[in-house]
Amino acid sequence: MSETNNDYGAFYAVPIHRTDKWVIEMHGLIARTLQCFLQDTYGQGIWQTIAELAKLDFDDFEAMLDYDARTVEQVVDAAGMCLEKSRDALLEDVGTYLITHPNNEGLRRLMRYGGVDFFDFLHSLEDLPGRTRLAVADLQLPELELTDSAPGQFLLSCHSGAAELAGFGFVLVGVLRAMADDYGALVILDHRGALGEAEVIDITVVETDFAEGRSFELAAAPPPIRRETTS
């Protein structure tokens, strides 16, 4: 962590009380991801401005604590305001960041375990929440459902359900776009909005071998999911 960033801030950030039924808990990993995205993409200064705008009373989200979902929502709103970006575009950028930023190489590798090509990967998406729980038992991601509509055409439903993960579909679009690049596939993605409880994403795979993808070797030494930044 940087010197300017008070490393002990999170020490005072009280994790939410589990007995408070009015608080919707959000896993710190999600909150922390949002913070890292903002810091790594726009810099420490902008993050501090956003944190102030969101009226955070601590300096850093901690990946292994829980937070009130409303606090995280405030950060999303503040970031949108500060960066003059729509919420949807911002969330999609978070998804792209998760796969493409060097700090997240570990996560990209975990996603590549999904399959040997992009089709294989798409078919493994339904396993994603389960795989995530294998790694972090209390991290609940929305259930995903993949339907083939025509050859090369898929419909991905993302059952965000609880309000705290609304917009997760946009993050997913960013992730899918970046993973398609990673596999070297040419795909067209379209977030069709919410259909009842679910967000629906149209996926058209034009070509799986469009470009040379990035390499993925099982034997590579697993890098940490996120090294400590020296921003």
Added chain:
Amino acid sequence: MSLPFDTLDALMPMHLQISRDGRLRHAGPTLRKLLNSSVGEGRHFADVIEVYRPKRAETLPMLLELAGRRLQTRLRCGRRVALKGLVMPDGAGGAIVNLSFGIGVVDGVRMHSLTSTDFAVTDLAIDMLYLVEAKSAAMEASRTLNRRLQGAMMVAEQRAFTDALTGLQNRRAMDEALKRLIRGGERFAVLHLDLDFFKQVNDTRGHAAGDRVLQAVARVMIDLTRKNDFVARVGGDEFVIILDGLTDRGRLAELADRLIERIEHPIPVDGDICRISASIGIAFNRPDAMPMETGAQLLERADEALYSAKRHGRAQHAFSDEDVVRELP
């Protein structure tokens, strides 16, 4: 065996087929990688693979006796990898041995540069690799939090042992230090220092000026002591210096006098100057005394010496009476 090689290769990429004469007929594609392609179809199976548990098996009948049981094996060529195995008769007098890395899969994959296509899709090996990577990533996040908490704890502890005004140690730190030194049976001296005429500074110039004077005094004490000596502010204008290993009365008297002399230097505060002095009481720790003296008792003796110095007109030092009485010739 009527099944084509391809079928078994896909189902069990790490299998061996052994003919009824005990010779190798075929090896699965992943196993061939492990054997550095030196499969040697036609060689006796015992030259290729060593079966050592639950029993050694060097002939086909010995091997078939172990059918259905968990085998521990080692390849005889290449890197001599240890593998888990299962042998069953092939229905034609020979045997099929299926092998697996077991728990060693992470190293196995790394050593032989295997890819996901080297494993049967039903094999959990890839999921296991995924899990290992995911777990270490999650563990890393957890460790990061621990490191930060540890840092925060050290800062908090440091704060708890530091006097905020002067940056010297505080009374709690002194108690700890005394306890540690006494427990270690060390010989050391305790100087109890109390400022003279400090109250007047506070009363006539205000507390801010008083604070500046205290900071100046703290600097004097740091300047005149060694790096490993312990200096604490233990009350308003009271200080304690612990000098580990220093029990020479002459040197201590000299140090005390120099401290007093330096503290008496005029201290500039807001364009004006303040003049104060100090009295010092000195007591020695006596590790061989019976019963052993506690830190509180030792401080009390230093305190008595301090008051004797004050009684004799301030701006001077005094040694604890008991030390004088007990002093060896």
